[in-house]
Amino acid sequence: MHVHSNSNKWQVERSSSSIKNSAPLDTSEPATSHTVTRRRCTASPLSQHSTLQDCSLEAVSTSSNSLKARARYKPQPTMNTLRLPFRPSSSPIHQHLRHASTTKSTHRPIPAPTPFVPDHPTFLKLIGRSLSQHAAKIPSWEALFTLSSEQLRQLGVEPARSRKYLLRWREKFRNGEHGIGGDMQHVENGIGEMRCIEVPTPPEWKTTNPSIATATSTPGTRKIAVNVPVGAEQPTVPLDRAKPVMFTKIRRAHTICGPFLEIVKGSGGWAARIEAKEGIWETGRGKKVDGGERRKAEVRAKRRAEERRTTRA
Numbered sequence: 264m265h266v267h268s269n270s271n272k273w274q275v276e277r278s279s280s281s282i283k284n285s286a287p288l289d290t291s292e293p294a295t296s297h298t299v300t301r302r303r304c305t306a307s308p309l310s311q312h313s314t315l316q317d318c319s320l321e322a323v324s325t326s327s328n329s330l331k332a333r334a335r336y337k338p339q340p341t342m343n344t345l346r347l348p349f350r351p352s353s354s355p356i357h358q359h360l361r362h363a364s365t366t367k368s369t370h371r372p373i374p375a376p377t378p379f380v381p382d383h384p385t386f387l388k389l390i391g392r393s394l395s396q397h398a399a400k401i402p403s404w405e406a407l408f409t410l411s412s413e414q415l416r417q418l419g420v421e422p423a424r425s426r427k428y429l430l431r432w433r434e435k436f437r438n439g440e441h442g443i444g445g446d447m448q449h450v451e452n453g454i455g456e457m458r459c460i461e462v463p464t465p466p467e468w469k470t471t472n473p474s475i476a477t478a479t480s481t482p483g484t485r486k487i488a489v490n491v492p493v494g495a496e497q498p499t500v501p502l503d504r505a506k507p508v509m510f511t512k513i514r515r516a517h518t519i520c521g522p523f524l525e526i527v528k529g530s531g532g533w534a535a536r537i538e539a540k541e542g543i544w545e546t547g548r549g550k551k552v553d554g555g556e557r558r559k560a561e562v563r564a565k566r567r568a569e570e571r572r573t574t575r576a
Contacts, residue, residue, distance in 0.1 A: 373408045374437050378450040379539060383407040385453070389442060390432045391545025392425060408433060432544070442544030443510040443522055444537045447490045449499070453539040456527070459517045460489045462502045479516040488512075488519045488535070511535075 380386050384398040386407065400418045401407050410418070415426050435441075447455040461484045480486065487507035489498045498505050511521035518532035523543045527534040537543075554562040 371408070371437060373405055374439075376404060377441075377445060379444045379447050379453075379455060380436075380441075385539055386432075386436070387429075388541050389539060389544040390429070391542030392428055394420075394425060394429055395541065408437065428546070432546075441509065443524075444508070444539070444543075446506075446509050447537075449490050449492045451493050454493065454536055455490060455538075456493045456495075456534060456536045457488045457490050457508050457511065457519060458496060458498075458530075458534045459486055459513055459519055459532075460498060460502065460505060461486050462489070462505050486513045486517060488521070493536075 376382060380389065383401055383404045383406075384395065387398050387401075388395040397418075397420050400420065401410070412426050412430060415429070416423075420426050420429065436445075444450075444455050447457075449455065461481060464483050464485050487505070488511040489505045490508055491498050508521070511519060511524070514520045515532075519526070519535040521535070521537075523540065524535045524537055526532055527536055553559045553566075
């Protein structure tokens with residue numbers, strides 16, 4: 264069988280070669296069926312000149328008395344019918360990204376106040392940069408951790424660098440990153456006290472750094488600054504579970520050192536305290552040296568020229 268195709272017209276005829284090569288039929292028996300090959304051709308509307316593309320062979324069993332071929336036409340999708348699997352403008356992912364800047368803070372968890380930071384005015388006072396003057400504009404602790412940058416601008420928190428600084432510190436506090444005193448659990452009236460306590464060395468330290476007895480320490484122990492209730496001499500937790508106050512160190516034999524610490528009078532350096540004051544958590548802004556990076560070479564060249572003129576005179 265051969266399938267001859269003209270444009271938009273199909274014609275099926277039996278060629279002489281296929282008849283000669285076919286086996287003779289037995290007239291004594293009913294007409295048997297034999298296998299005839301048919302070509303299924305699909306015309307692509309993307310091409311005006313070719314009408315037979317993507318052809319596949321299919322075997323069709325028909326009677327020898329009536330041989331008919333069926334041709335199937337399956338149009339290919341055109342460029343006009345092609346559609347994207349999604350529309351970027353209406354995709355939920357793109358909508359989420361579009362509104363991430365305004366809805367990000369509302370979906371984040373609100374951290375609980377700590378003994379050293381009991382309310383939002385204290386938080387603004389600790390981070391400094393004169394943000395404590397905006398404490399009355401923020402209604403509550405929950406509002407501090409949910410307001411967006413645009414809402415803070417509408418409340419009057421200016422300039423923009425102050426809002427960015429507040430948002431940065433807000434995320435740090437949300438993630439558990441505090442300044443000195445932020446991890447203290449025993450605080451009274453904004454004052455936390457700590458004492459130098461000798462505690463057992465962690466087991467993992469003994470394999471890498473075995474300790475020996477010295478004039479100021481017992482073997483298998485170390486000295487740390489532990490938060491204690493005001494006026495107490497021992498921590499409220501077992502010594503093996505005591506943790507040092509962040510950003511503190513023990514110098515010499517037993518002196519507690521750290522930023523913004525005050526040694527308790529009469530303790531000989533064994534006890535110190537810290538008070539929640541303005542700016543003790545503040546991150547200082549960078550300062551321009553000799554006009555900054557852009558003008559540094561120019562400013563220094565002019566300075567050298569002025570020094571040479573002064574020397575010659």
